[in-house]
Amino acid sequence: MSQRTSRLPGFYKLDRARRLEVLRAAAGLEDHDADIDRLATSGDFELFDGFIENAIGGFGLPLGIATNFLIDGRDVLVPMAVEETSVVAAASNMARRTRPTGGFVTEVVEDLMIGQVELRDVADPETAADRLRQAESVIVAAANALDPGLMAHGGGCQRIEVRPFPEAHVVVVHLLVACADAMGANAVNTMCETVAPALARLAKGTPGLRILSNLADRRRFAARCAIRFEDLALDGHDGAEVARRVVAAAKFAELDPYRATTHNKGIMNGVDPVVIATGNDWRAVEAGAHAYAARSGQYSPLSQWSVDEAEERLCGRLEIPLQVGVVGGVTRLHPLARFSLRLMQVTRAQELARIIASVGLAQNLAALRALGTEGIQKGHMRLHKTNLALARGTDPE
Ligand code: MEV
Numbered sequence: 001m002s003q004r005t006s007r008l009p010g011f012y013k014l015d016r017a018r019r020l021e022v023l024r025a026a027a028g029l030e031d032h033d034a035d036i037d038r039l040a041t042s043g044d045f046e047l048f049d050g051f052i053e054n055a056i057g058g059f060g061l062p063l064g065i066a067t068n069f070l071i072d073g074r075d076v077l078v079p080m081a082v083e084e085t086s087v088v089a090a091a092s093n094m095a096r097r098t099r100p101t102g103g104f105v106t107e108v109v110e111d112l113m114i115g116q117v118e119l120r121d122v123a124d125p126e127t128a129a130d131r132l133r134q135a136e137s138v139i140v141a142a143a144n145a146l147d148p149g150l151m152a153h154g155g156g157c158q159r160i161e162v163r164p165f166p167e168a169h170v171v172v173v174h175l176l177v178a179c180a181d182a183m184g185a186n187a188v189n190t191m192c193e194t195v196a197p198a199l200a201r202l203a204k205g206t207p208g209l210r211i212l213s214n215l216a217d218r219r220r221f222a223a224r225c226a227i228r229f230e231d232l233a234l235d236g237h238d239g240a241e242v243a244r245r246v247v248a249a250a251k252f253a254e255l256d257p258y259r260a261t262t263h264n265k266g267i268m269n270g271v272d273p274v275v276i277a278t279g280n281d282w283r284a285v286e287a288g289a290h291a292y293a294a295r296s297g298q299y300s301p302l303s304q305w306s307v308d309e310a311e312e313r314l315c316g317r318l319e320i321p322l323q324v325g326v327v328g329g330v331t332r333l334h335p336l337a338r339f340s341l342r343l344m345q346v347t348r349a350q351e352l353a354r355i356i357a358s359v360g361l362a363q364n365l366a367a368l369r370a371l372g373t374e375g376i377q378k379g380h381m382r383l384h385k386t387n388l389a390l391a392r393g394t395d396p397e
Helices: 016-026 034-041 045-051 087-101 125-134 136-145 148-152 185-203 239-255 257-277 282-293 329-333 335-343 349-372 376-392
Strands: 063-071 074-081 105-111 113-120 156-165 170-178 206-213 219-228 303-308 313-321
Touching: 016 034, 045 329, 063 087, 063 349, 074 087, 074 257, 074 335, 074 349, 087 219, 087 257, 087 349, 105 349, 113 185, 125 136, 125 156, 125 170, 125 185, 136 156, 136 170, 136 185, 170 185, 185 206, 219 349, 239 257, 239 303, 239 313, 239 349, 257 282, 257 313, 257 335, 257 349, 282 313, 303 349, 313 349, 329 335, 349 376
Parallel strands: none
Antiparallel strands: 063 074, 105 219, 113 170, 113 206, 156 170, 219 313, 303 313
């Protein structure tokens, strides 16, 4: 066995077999390591090798289908890539309970990405900010001259915002960009880099960072649903009681950031699996969601729940920034991402975002309904045991 090392010069140039050989030696593994052997023959290596550097294989996640979703009047089968027991079952279960009242109704609140150009060493940031604001139309035209493709698809830079930071002698210019069906990172970053020198001249400063902001608070989507009391009963609690308990659970999240974080984690249990299944950047979506949740200065829940006593319904609404696309990058290159979009019959980024928001709200309801009544462990562990038994090929208890 050779000495362990993390120095693997030229590793990136090797083919899979050689990379695994070098890795085995460098990690001090046995000559016949079952996991290395599995990696040597696992499928899709060429695909993954094209995505990242030093690839040795793929890391599979279960891909499940959430059923029962009725979104804006359309039945949708939702692919979810996730390893956590009960997530897919819970989303499907809650979606079924929303059907008698029409399922989920969604809304595009705003659909613009933010690109940031930082301008440093600005002697008079307030005056510079005024000059930049006055030049808005020229700046927007310059940004749009770069990407006729985006303009042709109904996208493009629409306006700017200027944010002076006088104490730091910094001015930040936001380009507000409609990204059409792309997540938009490439288009926005290119725009920022290209207009930065002109902006710096206007501000009499020097260009600093030029990059999109993942606090995509101008690209927000909302989903609403209502559930009849009679469809909420659980564990000996009647539906009206369950509805009130869900509302109380949501109020706790408004009170306490420690609870709000877990509340939002439950929402992301629904959001991330669809983001992943469609080849989108879930780190970006996560970063944006949590930063948005903290916008008031106190980290808060992304959803709100209330009871409509007259109609005898529980009503929920989720509003969340979603920076997702259906063209470009992994979304187009990964066959399962393409399949996921096909399955949902999604061709536009906004359609995808509407679905993601709905699944997030369904997942949140499942968690609050269980937490407010029988507790999370009972249902969770029931499914967990069943799934493990099925995976092992034994009879579930
Ligand atoms: C577990 O993955 C998610 C929950 O903790 C969410 C919540 O507490 O609302 C159940």
